[in-house]
Amino acid sequence: MTFDLLTACAVNGALAAAPGGVSTAMGAMLDTPPAALERWSEVRRRYDAVAVGTGTVLIDDPTLTSHAVAGGAAPVRVTLDRTGRIPRHARIFDGSARTLVGVVASTPAAYLDFLASRGVEAVPAGKDRIDLAAFAAALAGRGLRRVVVEGGGRLNRELLRQGLVDRIHLTLLPAALDSTAVNLFQGPGEPVRLRLLTCDCLGDYLFLVYQTIR
Numbered sequence: 001m002t003f004d005l006l007t008a009c010a011v012n013g014a015l016a017a018a019p020g021g022v023s024t025a026m027g028a029m030l031d032t033p034p035a036a037l038e039r040w041s042e043v044r045r046r047y048d049a050v051a052v053g054t055g056t057v058l059i060d061d062p063t064l065t066s067h068a069v070a071g072g073a074a075p076v077r078v079t080l081d082r083t084g085r086i087p088r089h090a091r092i093f094d095g096s097a098r099t100l101v102g103v104v105a106s107t108p109a110a111y112l113d114f115l116a117s118r119g120v121e122a123v124p125a126g127k128d129r130i131d132l133a134a135f136a137a138a139l140a141g142r143g144l145r146r147v148v149v150e151g152g153g154r155l156n157r158e159l160l161r162q163g164l165v166d167r168i169h170l171t172l173l174p175a176a177l178d179s180t181a182v183n184l185f186q187g188p189g190e191p192v193r194l195r196l197l198t199c200d201c202l203g204d205y206l207f208l209v210y211q212t213i214r
Contacts (some may be wrong), residue, residue: 001140002164005156006043006148007184008171014181015153030175036205043169047148048077049100049139052153054085063091064150076100076144080155082131084111093118093136100142102135104128132162153186160212161189167211168194176206 009015044050050064057079064077074097079086082104086092092099101115101127115122123142125135139147148169149155159165170184195212201207 001136001145001147002166003149004137004167004169005159005161005165006150006169007156008040008173009184010039010173010175010177012176012179014177014179014182015151015184016181017177030173033203033205036171039202039207040171044066044075044148045148047075047146048144048146049147052080053147053152054079055154056152057081057090057092058085059152061091063094065097073204074098075084078102078144078147080125080135081111081114082107082126082128082130084108084114088114091206093120095119100139102130102138102146104130132159132164136164153182153184154189157185157187157189160192162192163212163214165192165212167209170208170210172206172208183193189208 006014052060052064054063056062062154065074077092077097077099078101079092079099080102082102084107086101098121099119100121100123103115103122104126106128107122112122121142121147123135125131125138125143125155133195136147147160156165193213195213196208197211198209199206
């Protein structure tokens with residue numbers, strides 16, 4: 001199993017308006033049209049689950065249920081947290097949808113107990129560090145074979161570096177932001193070639209779909 005990415009960035013690759021900024025604040029700043037928001041939701045609904053990195057949960061505190069179809073089941077939520085950094089009051093633990101958290105053998109027992117008490121599935125994915133390939137296999141084994149990742153930049157980069165990305169759904173936002181904010185692919189890594197599959201626009205917003213070339 002591989003992951004697809006669903007992301008939006010400024011023309012200079014920034015994911016937030018400032019370092020440490022909340023990524024969703026960009027939508028409010030740009031007054032993103034409802035048609036663009038619905039387009040992102042339509043892409044999400046093609047997948048079995050939506051995943052985000054630990055940093056995104058810490059900064060954005062998302063529910064990841066905003067794209068649920070009226071009358072339909074809530075989407076499955078996935079994140080990673082090997083040390084128990086996500087606070088107990090985080091909205092991802094609100095019980096509104098099936099939730100899975102990637103953990104490792106050294107994850108604190110107290111945190112694992114907390115996850116169990118909230119009905120959150122702890123997914124073993126390594127000894128001391130998260131093994132993303134093992135995590136992908138574990139998700140597939142739990143029936144989640146199509147997972148879309150919505151960031152952050154470090155998780156995007158690591159998945160790309162390990163060859164675990166198939167497609168990238170990228171929206172280019174009509175803005176140039178602080179260049180020191182988190183980048184779409186944050187951190188070092190070898191160049192990865194992409195093939196453009198589709199390209200279209202909605203007003204000032206450019207929607208691109210790429211496939212990785214392995």
